[in-house]
Amino acid sequence: MGYRMYDLIEKKRDGGVLSSPEIKWMIDEYTAGRIPDYQMSAMTMAIFFKGLDKEETLNLTMAMTESGDTVDLSGISGIKVDKHSTGGVGDKTSIALAPLVASVGVHVAKMSGRGLGHTGGTIDKLESFPGFNTSITMDAFLKQVNDIGIAIMGQTKDLVPADKKLYALRDVTATVDQLSLIASSIMSKKLASGADAIVLDVKCGSGAFMKDLVSARALAEEMTELGRGAGRKVTAFITDMDEPLGLAVGNALEVKEAIDTLRGKGPEDFTELVMSLGAAMVHFAGIADSEEEARVLLSKSIENGDAINKLKEFVKAQGGDERAVDDMALLPSAKYEYELAADTDGFVESIACSEVGTASLLLGGGRLTKEDEIDLSTGIIMKKKKGMPVKKGEALALIYYNDEEKKEAAAARLKAAFKIGRVKPETNDIILGRI
Ligand code: URA
Numbered sequence: 001m002g003y004r005m006y007d008l009i010e011k012k013r014d015g016g017v018l019s020s021p022e023i024k025w026m027i028d029e030y031t032a033g034r035i036p037d038y039q040m041s042a043m044t045m046a047i048f049f050k051g052l053d054k055e056e057t058l059n060l061t062m063a064m065t066e067s068g069d070t071v072d073l074s075g076i077s078g079i080k081v082d083k084h085s086t087g088g089v090g091d092k093t094s095i096a097l098a099p100l101v102a103s104v105g106v107h108v109a110k111m112s113g114r115g116l117g118h119t120g121g122t123i124d125k126l127e128s129f130p131g132f133n134t135s136i137t138m139d140a141f142l143k144q145v146n147d148i149g150i151a152i153m154g155q156t157k158d159l160v161p162a163d164k165k166l167y168a169l170r171d172v173t174a175t176v177d178q179l180s181l182i183a184s185s186i187m188s189k190k191l192a193s194g195a196d197a198i199v200l201d202v203k204c205g206s207g208a209f210m211k212d213l214v215s216a217r218a219l220a221e222e223m224t225e226l227g228r229g230a231g232r233k234v235t236a237f238i239t240d241m242d243e244p245l246g247l248a249v250g251n252a253l254e255v256k257e258a259i260d261t262l263r264g265k266g267p268e269d270f271t272e273l274v275m276s277l278g279a280a281m282v283h284f285a286g287i288a289d290s291e292e293e294a295r296v297l298l299s300k301s302i303e304n305g306d307a308i309n310k311l312k313e314f315v316k317a318q319g320g321d322e323r324a325v326d327d328m329a330l331l332p333s334a335k336y337e338y339e340l341a342a343d344t345d346g347f348v349e350s351i352a353c354s355e356v357g358t359a360s361l362l363l364g365g366g367r368l369t370k371e372d373e374i375d376l377s378t379g380i381i382m383k384k385k386k387g388m389p390v391k392k393g394e395a396l397a398l399i400y401y402n403d404e405e406k407k408e409a410a411a412a413r414l415k416a417a418f419k420i421g422r423v424k425p426e427t428n429d430i431i432l433g434r435i
Contacts, residue, residue, distance in 0.1 A: 005043070023059045031161050045175055056180070057180040058225075061183070061229075062230065065191040069158040070194060073145075076145050078105075080109055083200075084186060088241035088244075090244035090356075093277065095126065095254070096258040099314050100278050100298055102149040105149065106149070106285040106287060109141065111152075111154070125251045126255075136153050144317050144318070163188055180222065191227070198227050199280045200220060201277060207357060216238045216432070220238055233284055239432060242351075244357075244382055252377055269430040272430050279295045334402050335402050337398055340397045341394065344390075344392055348387060349419045351382075351385070355416060359411075364403070381400070384397070384418070399414065
């Protein structure tokens with residue numbers, strides 16, 4: 001059935017509801033290059049103002065999911081569970097979580113992205129292990145999950161091509177920030193990746209897309225409904241991103257923190273997040289009857305070394321140097337360290353989280369354009385987090401750097417991110433809500 005894009009734009013502009021065949025046609029034609037960007041821009045702007053109802057959002061998600069390759073995980077036994085985070089500063093969760101849940105028997109077949117923004121994505125971070133290969137073939141990926149229970153690869157070129165085009169367009173037409181468009185963009189990629197069950201980590205706060213609890217909950221609900229509408233098991237956690245997650249921000253530094261966490265020596269907030277998401281994944285996989293029971297399994301795996309051994313097995317299977325798990329000096333490390341000191345006494349009242357991310361980016365740890373090379377060694381270790389007392393001259397953070405000029409720019413940014421006050425502020429739990 002053919003439509004005219006003009007008519008569909010007009011319909012949405014006037015607040016109408018697009019039918020399932022209309023949405024499918026639009027996405028297929030746009031992906032094939034037969035609808036020009038200027039018409040799709042008008043459509044995304046019309047959606048921005050008039051919204052999509054639940055059925056339209058599900059239809060859009062399914063049309064996007066079907067716009068390219070979908071991964072068939074049926075050759076892997078058991079319930080395949082995926083996890084997705086909406087992204088934030090210091091988010092190294094997958095690097096600890098994936099081996100941890102795999103160590104108790106969950107099959108993790110995960111596709112991850114590279115980062116555009118403050119730090120790299122999971123794929124960049126994993127490349128901190130010398131030799132680690134994230135561009136493995138689909139056959140090798142599936143075989144590895146069957147052999148050792150875990151594999152992580154970069155998203156293939158043909159996974160949801162509609163989203164690649166649409167996201168790039170939204171990015172330059174001020175239409176990223178629309179709930180249904182965000183939810184369909186994320187969920188189409190998750191659905192195409194083939195897992196039976198999905199655990200979502202929706203970040204909330206100054207370092208996240210969603211700045212407040214109301215909008216984070218709305219996104220979490222929308223994504224959960226989409227996943228369930230597509231026949232998958234889904235749960236969502238809303239988690240704090242008002243300050244960096246854990247203490248490390250920057251690629252190899254975050255990998256080191258993930259390793260410490262798998263040894264039971266991670267920061268409290270990060271450990272709690274990994275255990276909560278992990279318990280949901282283990283429960284979804286049918287390995288434990290409740291999340292409480294799942295937590296016990298995960299704690300045992302950390303204590304008896306299974307978790308850290310699974311990380312080594314995983315790194316080795318993907319060509320990486322697994323000795324770096326025991327000898328972290330084999331991971332990239334920056335030449336210099338600088339201590340950012342407080343210039344007044346008080347309490348850390350707030351930390352402008354995205355500014356910490358920007359400071360890490362300025363050190364070389366993130367990308368401004370897709371072509372930029374990342375410096376995996378640089379970053380920041382937070383010495384003070386929200387609510388902690390500070391004395392003048394005490395370290396707020398350590399900066400790891402290779403270039404003096406970049407360090408100066410990052411230090412100025414980081415200093416401005418810390419607000420020191422006289423009164424101890426309320427602090428948030430890492431888990432703010434659950435759906
Ligand atoms: N991440 C995505 O993948 N898509 C969006 O629209 C926003 C964040």
